[in-house]
Amino acid sequence: MPEETAQTRTIAVDMVARVEGEGALRVTVKGETVQDVELRIFEPPRFFEAFLRGRHYEEVPDIVARICGICPVAYQMSAVHALEQIFGFRVEGAIRDLRRLLYCGEWIESHALHVYLLQAPDFLGYDSAISMAKDHATLVTRGLRLKKAGNAIMTLLGGRSVHPVSVKVGGFSRVPLRRELEALKDELLWARDAAVETVRWVADFEYPDFAPDYNYVALRHPDEYPFNEGQIVASSGLQISVSEFEQHFIEHQVAYSNALHCKLRGSSYFVGPLARLNLNQDHLTPWARQVLADRRIELPLRNPFQGIIARSIEILYALEESLQLIERYEPPPLSAAPITVRSGIGMACTEAPRGILYHRYEVDGDGVIRDVKIVPPTSQNQSRIEQDLRLFMPRLLRLPDKEAALGCERVIRCYDPCISCATHFLNLEIRRESA
Amino acid sequence: MRNPDERQRPRLAVVKFASCDGCQLSILNLEEDLLALGRMLDIAYFPEASSDMRPGPYDIALVEGSITTAEDAHRILALREQAKVLITIGACATAGGIQSLRNWADVESFKRAVYPSPEYIQSLSTSTPISEHVHVDFELWGCPIDKDQLLRVIIDLVADVQPRLPADSVCLECKRRGNVCVLVAKGLPCLGPVTRTGCGAICPGMGRDCYGCFGPSEGARKGPGLPPNTTSLARHFHSELQLIPIEVMRRFRGINGYVSPFRAESDIWEKKP
Numbered sequence: 001m002p003e004e005t006a007q008t009r010t011i012a013v014d015m016v017a018r019v020e021g022e023g024a025l026r027v028t029v030k031g032e033t034v035q036d037v038e039l040r041i042f043e044p045p046r047f048f049e050a051f052l053r054g055r056h057y058e059e060v061p062d063i064v065a066r067i068c069g070i071c072p073v074a075y076q077m078s079a080v081h082a083l084e085q086i087f088g089f090r091v092e093g094a095i096r097d098l099r100r101l102l103y104c105g106e107w108i109e110s111h112a113l114h115v116y117l118l119q120a121p122d123f124l125g126y127d128s129a130i131s132m133a134k135d136h137a138t139l140v141t142r143g144l145r146l147k148k149a150g151n152a153i154m155t156l157l158g159g160r161s162v163h164p165v166s167v168k169v170g171g172f173s174r175v176p177l178r179r180e181l182e183a184l185k186d187e188l189l190w191a192r193d194a195a196v197e198t199v200r201w202v203a204d205f206e207y208p209d210f211a212p213d214y215n216y217v218a219l220r221h222p223d224e225y226p227f228n229e230g231q232i233v234a235s236s237g238l239q240i241s242v243s244e245f246e247q248h249f250i251e252h253q254v255a256y257s258n259a260l261h262c263k264l265r266g267s268s269y270f271v272g273p274l275a276r277l278n279l280n281q282d283h284l285t286p287w288a289r290q291v292l293a294d295r296r297i298e299l300p301l302r303n304p305f306q307g308i309i310a311r312s313i314e315i316l317y318a319l320e321e322s323l324q325l326i327e328r329y330e331p332p333p334l335s336a337a338p339i340t341v342r343s344g345i346g347m348a349c350t351e352a353p354r355g356i357l358y359h360r361y362e363v364d365g366d367g368v369i370r371d372v373k374i375v376p377p378t379s380q381n382q383s384r385i386e387q388d389l390r391l392f393m394p395r396l397l398r399l400p401d402k403e404a405a406l407g408c409e410r411v412i413r414c415y416d417p418c419i420s421c422a423t424h425f426l427n428l429e430i431r432r433e434s435a
Numbered sequence: 436m437r438n439p440d441e442r443q444r445p446r447l448a449v450v451k452f453a454s455c456d457g458c459q460l461s462i463l464n465l466e467e468d469l470l471a472l473g474r475m476l477d478i479a480y481f482p483e484a485s486s487d488m489r490p491g492p493y494d495i496a497l498v499e500g501s502i503t504t505a506e507d508a509h510r511i512l513a514l515r516e517q518a519k520v521l522i523t524i525g526a527c528a529t530a531g532g533i534q535s536l537r538n539w540a541d542v543e544s545f546k547r548a549v550y551p552s553p554e555y556i557q558s559l560s561t562s563t564p565i566s567e568h569v570h571v572d573f574e575l576w577g578c579p580i581d582k583d584q585l586l587r588v589i590i591d592l593v594a595d596v597q598p599r600l601p602a603d604s605v606c607l608e609c610k611r612r613g614n615v616c617v618l619v620a621k622g623l624p625c626l627g628p629v630t631r632t633g634c635g636a637i638c639p640g641m642g643r644d645c646y647g648c649f650g651p652s653e654g655a656r657k658g659p660g661l662p663p664n665t666t667s668l669a670r671h672f673h674s675e676l677q678l679i680p681i682e683v684m685r686r687f688r689g690i691n692g693y694v695s696p697f698r699a700e701s702d703i704w705e706k707k708p
Contacts, residue, residue, distance in 0.1 A: 017486035020456045044453045044503045045558055051536035055685065062646055066533045066690070069457020069579060117463060117484060128485030130473040137470075144466045151464060159637035161464065162457040162579040163648070166641045173643035335642065409486070420455050 008035070011396075013405045016412055018118040018128070020070050021419025025408055026256075027393060034393045037386045039412065041259040043419045049372045057083050057169060057341070057367045064359075065163040067374070068421045070113070073106040073154065074352030076167040077228050078359040078374075083169045085346035086363050087339050094332040095171045096228075101325045102157045102164070103227040103350070104318040108150025108191070109161060110353035111273070111311040111318075114416045115198060116143025119308050122410045123205045139201070142194050146315065149191035152184055153322060171336030181326045188323055195316035196291055202308045203295040211302035212391050214384070215267065216275035219351050225283040225317060226276065228350045233279055234269065235300075242349040245358050251375065259422035261383040262375055268383040271355025272415065273310035274301055285320040288313050304388060304414040311416075341367040352377050354418050378422035381415050388414075445494035445593055448480035450514055452500030452507050453534055453562060457579040458525035459483050459499055465582050472586070475593060491517025495592060497585075501527040501534060501562045508559070508568060515569040520592060523565045524585065526578035526690050530650055533578070535562040535693035564694070573598060578648040578690045581633050601632050604652040604663065605645050609636035617644050624672045624686050629663035629697075650691040665700040673704075680707035 013025040022043040028036040048067055055063060060079045065072035077099060084091065091099065116139070117129040126132040133140040151161035156176055158164020166172045217238070219230035233239050240248060251260040263269070277284075278300035284292075292299070292313065301310060343365045349358045355377030362371040392411050396404040449459060463484060465472060472478075479489040496518035502508050515521060523529045531538070538561045565571055575585060584600055591598040605627035609616070614636060618625040623644035627636070631649040638645045652663045665687065672678040672686060681704070688701035 015482050015488065017482045017488065018484065020483065022451060022482075044507065046453055046503070046534040046562075047537050047540075048534075051534075051540060056682070059685065059689075062689070063533060066455050066457075066578065069455040069460045072455075072457070113460075113463060121486075127487035128478075128481075130470065130478060130485065131487070133470050133473070140470070141467065144469065147464075148466045159641045160579075160634075162460055165638050165643065165646075168643075172641075174641040406486075 009401075011401055011404045011408065013409055016409055018121070018409075018413060019417050019419060020068075021417070021422070023412075023417070023419045025389070025405075025412065027389065027408060029393070029397060032394065032397060034390050037389045037393070038256045039382060039386050039389070041257045041382075041419050041422055043258060043422070045258050049374060052369050052372045055369050057361075057363055057369060060361075060369065061167045061169070062163075062165070064374075067376070068418055069162050070110055070418060071106060071352045071354065071421070072163050073102055073158070073167070074350060074357050075359075075374075076164070077103060077350040078348050078352075078357045079361070080167060080169050081228055081348035081350065082346040082359045082361050083363065084339075085348060086344040086361065087169070087342060089170060089337060089339060091171065091337075094175070094330060095336075097325045097329065098157060098172060098175060100227050101153060101322055102167070104322045104325070105150045105153030105157065105161075107318045107353050108315050108322075109147050109154060110150070111315045112143055112147035112150060114353075115202065115308055115311050115315070116140060116147070118416065119413050120202070122413060123202075123308075142197065146191050146194050146198065149187050149319075152187060156180060156184060168336055170339045171332075171334070173335060175331055175335040178329060178331060181329055185323065185326060188319055188326075192287070192316065192319040192323065195312065195319050196287065199291045199309065199312040199316060200295060202312050203297055205308070207303055207305045208392075208395075210305065210392060212304070212388060214270040214275075214302070215264065216278050216300075217264065217269045217271050217356065217380075218276040218279045219349060219356060220279055221283070223283075225280050225321070226351050228348075232349060232356065234264065235275075235279065238264070242358070243347050245347065245349060245375075246360070246373070249358070249375065249380070251379065257382070259382055259419070260379050262380040263383060268387050269380065270304075270384050271377050271380050272307065273314050273353070273355075274304065274307045275355065276351060277301065277310040277313060284313070285317055287320055288317045291316065304411070307414045307416070341365070354378060354416055354421075355380060376418065376421040378415075378417045378419060381417065382422065385412055385415050385417065444475065444477040446479040446492070447476040448491065448493040448496045448514075448518065449478075449483070450480070450496060450498050451483070452498070452511070452528065452565075453503040454500030454525065454527040454532065456483065456499070458528075458577075461524075461579045461582040461585065462497075465586060468586060472589070476589070492519065493517055494519045495589065496521045498523050498528045498565055499525055501532045501564060502568055503534060503559050503562045505559060511565060511568050520572045521565075521569065522573040522575060522588065523571050524575045524580050526576065526648060526650065527562075528565045529574045529576055529694075530691045531562045531564045531693035533690050533692075536688065537562055538693055539688070562693070575600075576631050576650045576691075577633055581635070584633055602653040603632055604628055605630045605632050605634065605636050605639075605649070608632045608634075609639050612636050612640060614639040617642070622676055624676055624678055624682075626668070626686065628668050629665050646689055647687070647697065648690045650694055651696055662696040665696050669700050669704060680704045
């Protein structure tokens, strides 16, 4: 493009496809220099934090599930743990295990969706998994069945996979019988093999040579791969309790997006499966470890495109964990412990499929919500996605617009951004003017 | 619906407005049937699943989400022109969704001269169902929709059959499943008697009360198309289950709170002392 070098060129993606929710991208380039990168999230805000105020704490799990159809369990888990902190209650034993199991179901379902239906078509050169199925029917069928195995766990524990109904503060409205869980085992054993195949398959993809210097952030628990509990740690060395989240992580508003940018002491950071895996590799299960070794995959993984490997490993991990949890399950005497309502403030952070999800609630003495803050993973990754696009863009500059745009979309899809999640939160600051 | 040229499959569009994507996920949750759907229909526009996004006209448009911005209010008009059959999927598109709770909050904030910060992004003060903006051919209730109901409707349309879905109350389904009635036996404020069937009565099946995510049922009182008897149920919540008026109000003002008759019932109880 010799004549064009001095001119400004805009590469636009009006609608980023194969992500959850609605977003657009605008990259402005002058000559060889990237001037502006704007990931514009135009998904309309839905004001959850505003209308949760005034609702009773028992309604919270049903309401926050509606922030996201892909990861409702994540919202329910962060919410019930934050509320239980206020009421001075700690889940243990079988209830704690069932919450882990439910989360495993969501990870399997959500990760299989991303690996097979959203990201893999990029590596194999298709528009969608449906068009990919014409040439790779066995692969796509395997992915769909894996996803279904995750949904089966969610449906058994939660009544349905999208917006499960059984999660409540103190436990569940119903817990499964032993034989109901055992009935899942055969399918989960199949799925575990399919997950091993998935890791092998994605490990052989061709990855662009791209490894920015990331600050990974995830939960870390002393004894286990994190779901619902742990400290917040970062590869930069940060180690804080969840209650300190808001002292370190600050949200900023940008004019072009309906989603806030969350930064860690002013800098972008990276949450999600890649961060989790890199920071918690010592808690992987034996099979997951073995498959990594077989494929000579060395951790930490630094290439965002290899997030697909991290997701696949986590599918395998979640299946192994599910089978163990089912093995040791003894139904608890009560499906939920009685709760003593008291006023207070509680915070919790859990590992949603796309990364850490922070909730803070303030409750009055009647159990009515007074204030809420929710920071979803996608708002945390948003600034990191833009930075990646800046770094990746130079290698796309020689391509025609359409292909350059596709390259940008591929970068965005690495993060599996959940755009609906990211736009629920615009905090409706209320200013009262005296009459 | 059948195209004269048999080689031409009906063209499907899946379009999203303000929502959580849960109903679109229910399409992807069709799992092996998803591939069958891909053979039966030409999936011309479904950004969540495919980067191949082709312009209309479409034979069937599935619409998820409610209208909450001026831009979306225009977008739905344009889509209506492109769609032969327009079907809303889920509580947001059919009833305004959970985000329609703002419809009351804004009235309140107007009264008290409350302003959001000026830098906030454009957003309407209401969240409204698609049918308040354009003609809707068929409504699929649920938060989320039931994927098998969706599949049945699509198969019917492709086969030129007028789709029919049950509109009676969750109670009937609950009885058929042999659940113990949580309203009677546990004294829980179950919305099952006034809620549309289709979910499989999962909440009572999980030992809890229905919270109305399939919207109001029809015909319980006087016949099809007529509203359910929310009045009687609300009174029962208040007098027998000892819910105070604001609790009765919240019960009806939920996932489908903006749809009449849930809206009307919640408004009545909001005003009670």
